[in-house]
Amino acid sequence: MAFETTASGKWTRAGIAAIALGALGVPAIGALAMPAEEAAATASADAPLTEEQKAESKALFSQFACGSCHALAEAGGTGHIGPEFDGNEGLDKAYIVNIVNNGQGAMPSFGGMIDEAQIDQLATYIVQVKK
Known part of the structure:
Protein backbone atom coordinates (compact mmCIF):
# COMPACT_ATOMS: atom_id res chain seq x y z
CA MET A 1 0.00 0.00 0.00
CA ALA A 2 1.46 3.39 -0.99
CA PHE A 3 1.06 6.23 1.45
CA GLU A 4 0.72 9.70 0.00
CA THR A 5 2.73 12.55 1.45
CA THR A 6 3.33 16.11 0.35
CA ALA A 7 6.73 17.35 -0.78
CA SER A 8 7.40 18.48 2.79
CA GLY A 9 6.81 14.95 4.07
CA LYS A 10 3.42 15.63 5.70
CA TRP A 11 0.59 13.17 5.28
CA THR A 12 -2.20 14.02 2.86
CA ARG A 13 -5.83 13.30 3.57
CA ALA A 14 -5.73 10.45 1.06
CA GLY A 15 -2.79 8.86 2.90
CA ILE A 16 -4.53 9.12 6.27
CA ALA A 17 -7.75 7.75 4.78
CA ALA A 18 -5.87 4.75 3.36
CA ILE A 19 -4.45 3.93 6.80
CA ALA A 20 -7.86 4.33 8.46
CA LEU A 21 -9.58 2.07 5.93
CA GLY A 22 -6.89 -0.57 6.36
CA ALA A 23 -7.25 -0.43 10.14
CA LEU A 24 -11.02 -0.83 9.88
CA GLY A 25 -10.71 -3.82 7.57
CA VAL A 26 -8.59 -5.96 9.89
CA PRO A 27 -11.13 -6.19 12.76
CA ALA A 28 -13.96 -6.73 10.27
CA ILE A 29 -12.18 -9.70 8.70
CA GLY A 30 -11.45 -11.16 12.15
CA ALA A 31 -15.07 -10.72 13.22
CA LEU A 32 -16.27 -12.67 10.20
CA ALA A 33 -13.90 -15.56 10.89
CA MET A 34 -14.47 -15.86 14.65
CA PRO A 35 -17.96 -17.38 14.74
CA ALA A 36 -16.89 -20.42 12.71
CA GLU A 37 -13.82 -20.95 14.91
CA GLU A 38 -15.87 -20.58 18.08
CA ALA A 39 -18.52 -22.93 16.73
CA ALA A 40 -15.88 -25.56 15.96
CA ALA A 41 -14.36 -25.23 19.44
CA THR A 42 -17.76 -25.43 21.09
CA ALA A 43 -18.86 -28.41 19.01
CA SER A 44 -15.78 -30.45 19.87
CA ALA A 45 -16.02 -29.42 23.54
CA ASP A 46 -19.60 -30.71 23.58
CA ALA A 47 -18.72 -34.16 22.21
CA PRO A 48 -18.38 -36.35 25.31
Whole structure:
Protein backbone atom coordinates (compact mmCIF):
# COMPACT_ATOMS: atom_id res chain seq x y z
CA MET A 1 0.00 0.00 0.00
CA ALA A 2 1.46 3.39 -0.99
CA PHE A 3 1.06 6.23 1.45
CA GLU A 4 0.72 9.70 0.00
CA THR A 5 2.73 12.55 1.45
CA THR A 6 3.33 16.11 0.35
CA ALA A 7 6.73 17.35 -0.78
CA SER A 8 7.40 18.48 2.79
CA GLY A 9 6.81 14.95 4.07
CA LYS A 10 3.42 15.63 5.70
CA TRP A 11 0.59 13.17 5.28
CA THR A 12 -2.20 14.02 2.86
CA ARG A 13 -5.83 13.30 3.57
CA ALA A 14 -5.73 10.45 1.06
CA GLY A 15 -2.79 8.86 2.90
CA ILE A 16 -4.53 9.12 6.27
CA ALA A 17 -7.75 7.75 4.78
CA ALA A 18 -5.87 4.75 3.36
CA ILE A 19 -4.45 3.93 6.80
CA ALA A 20 -7.86 4.33 8.46
CA LEU A 21 -9.58 2.07 5.93
CA GLY A 22 -6.89 -0.57 6.36
CA ALA A 23 -7.25 -0.43 10.14
CA LEU A 24 -11.02 -0.83 9.88
CA GLY A 25 -10.71 -3.82 7.57
CA VAL A 26 -8.59 -5.96 9.89
CA PRO A 27 -11.13 -6.19 12.76
CA ALA A 28 -13.96 -6.73 10.27
CA ILE A 29 -12.18 -9.70 8.70
CA GLY A 30 -11.45 -11.16 12.15
CA ALA A 31 -15.07 -10.72 13.22
CA LEU A 32 -16.27 -12.67 10.20
CA ALA A 33 -13.90 -15.56 10.89
CA MET A 34 -14.47 -15.86 14.65
CA PRO A 35 -17.96 -17.38 14.74
CA ALA A 36 -16.89 -20.42 12.71
CA GLU A 37 -13.82 -20.95 14.91
CA GLU A 38 -15.87 -20.58 18.08
CA ALA A 39 -18.52 -22.93 16.73
CA ALA A 40 -15.88 -25.56 15.96
CA ALA A 41 -14.36 -25.23 19.44
CA THR A 42 -17.76 -25.43 21.09
CA ALA A 43 -18.86 -28.41 19.01
CA SER A 44 -15.78 -30.45 19.87
CA ALA A 45 -16.02 -29.42 23.54
CA ASP A 46 -19.60 -30.71 23.58
CA ALA A 47 -18.72 -34.16 22.21
CA PRO A 48 -18.38 -36.35 25.31
CA LEU A 49 -14.99 -37.92 25.87
CA THR A 50 -14.74 -41.68 26.25
CA GLU A 51 -13.64 -43.11 29.58
CA GLU A 52 -10.26 -43.89 27.99
CA GLN A 53 -9.87 -40.27 26.82
CA LYS A 54 -10.82 -39.01 30.28
CA ALA A 55 -8.20 -41.29 31.84
CA GLU A 56 -5.56 -40.11 29.34
CA SER A 57 -6.42 -36.46 30.03
CA LYS A 58 -6.38 -36.97 33.79
CA ALA A 59 -2.93 -38.60 33.49
CA LEU A 60 -1.70 -35.68 31.36
CA PHE A 61 -3.08 -33.21 33.93
CA SER A 62 -1.10 -35.07 36.57
CA GLN A 63 2.05 -35.60 34.48
CA PHE A 64 2.45 -31.87 33.83
CA ALA A 65 1.50 -30.99 37.45
CA CYS A 66 -1.48 -28.83 36.40
CA GLY A 67 -3.14 -29.57 39.74
CA SER A 68 -0.33 -27.90 41.68
CA CYS A 69 -1.61 -24.54 40.38
CA HIS A 70 -5.23 -25.23 39.36
CA ALA A 71 -8.16 -26.68 41.31
CA LEU A 72 -9.99 -29.41 39.42
CA ALA A 73 -11.57 -31.91 41.80
CA GLU A 74 -12.12 -34.66 39.20
CA ALA A 75 -8.36 -34.74 38.48
CA GLY A 76 -7.21 -34.23 42.07
CA GLY A 77 -6.04 -30.66 41.42
CA THR A 78 -6.01 -28.51 44.55
CA GLY A 79 -3.77 -25.59 43.50
CA HIS A 80 -4.55 -21.97 44.22
CA ILE A 81 -1.88 -20.18 42.17
CA GLY A 82 -3.71 -20.18 38.84
CA PRO A 83 -7.41 -19.85 38.14
CA GLU A 84 -9.64 -22.53 39.63
CA PHE A 85 -11.27 -24.64 36.96
CA ASP A 86 -14.11 -25.90 39.17
CA GLY A 87 -16.90 -23.33 39.26
CA ASN A 88 -15.30 -21.18 36.55
CA GLU A 89 -18.22 -20.50 34.21
CA GLY A 90 -16.14 -18.23 31.94
CA LEU A 91 -13.60 -20.94 31.13
CA ASP A 92 -13.96 -22.32 27.61
CA LYS A 93 -12.00 -24.71 25.44
CA ALA A 94 -10.55 -22.11 23.08
CA TYR A 95 -9.16 -20.12 26.02
CA ILE A 96 -7.57 -23.21 27.59
CA VAL A 97 -5.98 -24.30 24.30
CA ASN A 98 -4.52 -20.81 23.79
CA ILE A 99 -3.09 -20.50 27.30
CA VAL A 100 -1.66 -24.03 27.39
CA ASN A 101 0.01 -23.46 24.01
CA ASN A 102 1.30 -19.94 24.66
CA GLY A 103 1.38 -19.44 28.42
CA GLN A 104 0.36 -16.23 30.20
CA GLY A 105 1.69 -14.55 33.31
CA ALA A 106 3.03 -17.23 35.67
CA MET A 107 1.65 -19.98 33.43
CA PRO A 108 4.42 -21.40 31.22
CA SER A 109 3.86 -22.38 27.62
CA PHE A 110 3.45 -26.10 27.04
CA GLY A 111 3.24 -25.74 23.25
CA GLY A 112 5.86 -28.07 21.79
CA MET A 113 6.00 -30.13 25.00
CA ILE A 114 2.48 -31.51 24.61
CA ASP A 115 1.22 -32.22 21.10
CA GLU A 116 -1.78 -30.29 19.78
CA ALA A 117 -4.15 -33.26 19.86
CA GLN A 118 -3.36 -33.86 23.53
CA ILE A 119 -3.82 -30.15 24.35
CA ASP A 120 -7.16 -30.19 22.54
CA GLN A 121 -8.28 -33.30 24.42
CA LEU A 122 -7.05 -31.91 27.76
CA ALA A 123 -8.98 -28.67 27.17
CA THR A 124 -12.12 -30.66 26.33
CA TYR A 125 -11.63 -32.73 29.49
CA ILE A 126 -11.26 -29.66 31.73
CA VAL A 127 -14.38 -28.02 30.26
CA GLN A 128 -16.40 -31.22 30.61
CA VAL A 129 -15.42 -32.21 34.16
CA LYS A 130 -15.20 -28.85 35.93
CA LYS A 131 -17.94 -28.59 38.54
